[in-house]
Amino acid sequence: MLRLDSLGQRYGEHRVLHDISLTVPDGQLLCVVGPSGCGKSTLLRTIAGLLPAHEGTVSIDGDPVVGVPDRLAVVFQDYGRSLFPWLSVRENVALPLRRRGMARAERRNEAERILERVGLGGVGRRHPWQLSGGMQQRVAIARALVCRPSLLLMDEPFGSLDAQTREDLEDLLLDVHRAEGTTIVFVTHDIDESVYVGDRVVVLSAGPGSRVVLDLPVGLPGEREQIGTRGLAEFVALRAEVGRTVRG
Numbered sequence: 001m002l003r004l005d006s007l008g009q010r011y012g013e014h015r016v017l018h019d020i021s022l023t024v025p026d027g028q029l030l031c032v033v034g035p036s037g038c039g040k041s042t043l044l045r046t047i048a049g050l051l052p053a054h055e056g057t058v059s060i061d062g063d064p065v066v067g068v069p070d071r072l073a074v075v076f077q078d079y080g081r082s083l084f085p086w087l088s089v090r091e092n093v094a095l096p097l098r099r100r101g102m103a104r105a106e107r108r109n110e111a112e113r114i115l116e117r118v119g120l121g122g123v124g125r126r127h128p129w130q131l132s133g134g135m136q137q138r139v140a141i142a143r144a145l146v147c148r149p150s151l152l153l154m155d156e157p158f159g160s161l162d163a164q165t166r167e168d169l170e171d172l173l174l175d176v177h178r179a180e181g182t183t184i185v186f187v188t189h190d191i192d193e194s195v196y197v198g199d200r201v202v203v204l205s206a207g208p209g210s211r212v213v214l215d216l217p218v219g220l221p222g223e224r225e226q227i228g229t230r231g232l233a234e235f236v237a238l239r240a241e242v243g244r245t246v247r248g
């Protein structure tokens, strides 16, 4: 569904990504990890059509990405800056529906449905600044999901949350992914997190000119659960392989 062919990216003379080829099938949750500054965010910006590919191509369902694709949503780390403080939670979530011309009552129902889905039923009339950081990031996730995107890009979405909230949101993401079947590209610094949430983990090498140095399917059994899954021998082995590769 999402395909990168010999993708290269640079900022002026500074080469960031080199010869990245990947195919992400529909419904897969792909995690991208790599050393700081290797180009993970640059990769997401290129997939999102915010930066034109310098070399190679990005395509979605066979169509080359030129400009921001229609059924794409992005969640950033910085939830504080991605929500509009003067709008209520419900209005923040419904904003993309408004741009699509959906009627007011329907927008309201859809926003409430998705808020319920992310565990925020009943807070729609509050404002983002009245919520905790974890709740604000749930709102950002709800807003990303409200248009039922076919591709969701997440850039370190849980990076500024405390450990407990982070685990809660990892599990929320897995629930949503299971229920909605959205294709997700999830960038994280956290090796454990990549193995816990991913169907597959791709590791980029240190820059300049980062390449894919590991492409690992995560064949962990059944439903994941924070304590049990992280204790499995298979989880520990996968984490060690990703960790060794990230550290070169």
Ligand SMILES: Nc1ncnc2c1ncn2[C@@H]1O[C@H](COP(=O)(O)OP(=O)(O)OP(=O)(O)O)[C@@H](O)[C@H]1O
Pocket: 011, 014, 016, 034, 035, 036, 037, 038, 039, 040, 041, 042, 043, 189, 207
């Ligand atoms: N707009 C820009 N103009 C010039 N150089 C940039 C720009 N954005 C990023 N870079 C450089 O490109 C390289 C890759 O940056 P990028 O943010 O994509 O890496 P990253 O892997 O996401 O980093 P981190 O893990 O620290 O968030 C870095 O050397 C960075 O300094």
